[in-house]
Amino acid sequence: MDRDETTLERYKTAASPEERFHEYLQSRGMRSTRQRQVLLEQVFAQHDHFDADQLIEKLPRRGDADYVSRPTVYRTLGEFVDAGLLKKFEVDGRGVYEFDYGYPEHDHLHCSDCDRLIEFQADGLEQILREVAERHGFRVKDHTLIVDGVCEECFRAKRRSRRRLDRI
Amino acid sequence: MDRDETTLERYKTAASPEERFHEYLQSRGMRSTRQRQVLLEQVFAQHDHFDADQLIEKLPRRGDADYVSRPTVYRTLGEFVDAGLLKKFEVDGRGVYEFDYGYPEHDHLHCSDCDRLIEFQADGLEQILREVAERHGFRVKDHTLIVDGVCEECFRAKRRSRRRLDRI
DNA sequence: ATCATTGCAAAAGATTTGCAAGGTC
DNA sequence: GACCTTGCAAATCTTTTGCAATGAT
Numbered sequence: 001m002d003r004d005e006t007t008l009e010r011y012k013t014a015a016s017p018e019e020r021f022h023e024y025l026q027s028r029g030m031r032s033t034r035q036r037q038v039l040l041e042q043v044f045a046q047h048d049h050f051d052a053d054q055l056i057e058k059l060p061r062r063g064d065a066d067y068v069s070r071p072t073v074y075r076t077l078g079e080f081v082d083a084g085l086l087k088k089f090e091v092d093g094r095g096v097y098e099f100d101y102g103y104p105e106h107d108h109l110h111c112s113d114c115d116r117l118i119e120f121q122a123d124g125l126e127q128i129l130r131e132v133a134e135r136h137g138f139r140v141k142d143h144t145l146i147v148d149g150v151c152e153e154c155f156r157a158k159r160r161s162r163r164r165l166d167r168i
Numbered sequence: 169m170d171r172d173e174t175t176l177e178r179y180k181t182a183a184s185p186e187e188r189f190h191e192y193l194q195s196r197g198m199r200s201t202r203q204r205q206v207l208l209e210q211v212f213a214q215h216d217h218f219d220a221d222q223l224i225e226k227l228p229r230r231g232d233a234d235y236v237s238r239p240t241v242y243r244t245l246g247e248f249v250d251a252g253l254l255k256k257f258e259v260d261g262r263g264v265y266e267f268d269y270g271y272p273e274h275d276h277l278h279c280s281d282c283d284r285l286i287e288f289q290a291d292g293l294e295q296i297l298r299e300v301a302e303r304h305g306f307r308v309k310d311h312t313l314i315v316d317g318v319c320e321e322c323f324r325a326k327r328r329s330r331r332r333l334d335r336i
Numbered sequence: 337a338t339c340a341t342t343g344c345a346a347a348a349g350a351t352t353t354g355c356a357a358g359g360t361c
Numbered sequence: 362g363a364c365c366t367t368g369c370a371a372a373t374c375t376t377t378t379g380c381a382a383t384g385a386t
Binding site: 031032033034051052053070071074075093094095 | 374375376377378384385386
């Protein structure tokens with residue numbers, strides 16, 4: 001929902017997501033199907049966070065020639081993750097996906113009021129994790145950092161309504 | 169699973185978890201029941217990470233006078249979280265609980281091989297989060313940082329078996 | 337033609353809920 | 362006695378799976 005231009009500019013990679021995915025398919029003897037095309041386009045049209053349901057809402061409905069069933073959506077999202085195109089994490093029990101391929105490392109602020117995810121880059125974090133890992137002899141593959149709280153807009157909105165109540 | 173003594177020593181608080189929970193109940197007109205007692209004891213007997221199923225395994229079975237049903241386990245865990253006694257986070261889609269009341273802030277390494285959670289304290293992290301929050305006008309309530317990878321033991325085990333294979 | 341892929345229906349796993357019966361204050 | 366809690370059964374929600382039909386190479 002909130003990938004601003006400055007961040008997006010840094011997203012430059014050799015092969016496009018489409019090319020990359022086709023390589024992935026070929027290398028595994030998998031096939032290029034209409035469903036995979038439809039999903040590839042829809043997923044990489046906008047670089048937002050989304051869950052399976054949000055994606056399905058944007059897809060053609062049952063009956064349409066480009067309809068994709070729910071199981072196939074889940075299967076294909078898994079393939080995108082496998083291919084290194086998407087990253088998956090969990091928020092409140094459900095899976096959330098976001099663009100990953102060639103996109104800079106970042107973490108998220110999660111507003112418990114409006115449920116929005118806001119990206120941020122924390123410079124010192126990598127260094128800290130390296131040290132922790134070394135101290136524990138731990139081989140890091142990945143990490144998830146989600147900071148819960150209230151975003152600026154929601155905080156202001158709350159303050160406004162609180163003032164309104166005070167006046168009564 | 170892995171709370172060592174040095175960390176546990178720091179766990180000192182004014183009121184005991186039991187006292188604290190009873191205050192919580194009273195302040196809300198809730199009642200002290202046998203089930204809540206049983207769970208309170210079992211949960212705070214050992215300070216490990218656990219999910220609902222692991223807790224239920226340790227409880228008396230159906231038929232026993234101290235049996236607690238699954239829905240009540242879930243309901244009561246929620247109350248413990250509400251009362252500030254437990255902290256809840258998600259690992260691989262299921263809820264994991266841990267002691268929180270008076271326990272020092274920490275985060276977790278998660279071994280994808282043995283599924284163990286290893287606690288760590290990262291000194292600079294708070295500072296980093298404060299800065300990020302300030303930059304975004306974000307009111308932080310909490311955070312979850314889980315570092316995925318392979319723990320020392322599992323890494324060694326893998327290396328051993330790899331050598332064994334090489335020899336063939 | 338071969339074998340991967342899909343959609344359907346159904347299953348699965350974790351957690352939640354409606355409600356009548358029972359327990360606490 | 363009032364009303365909070367519980368256990369049961371069933372529902373929910375999200376994701377996964379078996380399988381026969383369909384599609385890609």
